[in-house]
Amino acid sequence: MWSEGEVWQLRRGAQVVGEIFIEEGDFPWLSGRFIPAEGFAEVKPLFDRELELVEEEDLDEWDEVVREIGEKLQLVAPAGPVAEFLLHIDGERAWFRWSDEPFD
8 A cells, every 4th residue: 555645765774775755656667756865876777777778678688777776775664675666767757666575
């Protein structure tokens, strides 16, 4: 479950590198305003590349970038960390889907 106004965190280890202020949801996706924090600049190229690969429809390389994002970062809901996520960040916008269980 989710509610408008929730704040989800993007973490790299114990460091919060960004926050997503939820504005809307369209199951299974949530979206909102992304506010980068210290440390986000180091991982921003991964998100830039991920979006480029979606547009290019290069699914093999896209899978690799998504896997790298998942290895380096954690998405944390107000109730705690999620098991797996797919997160897109484009400037001040973020949209994602998540699961308490690993994706198939």
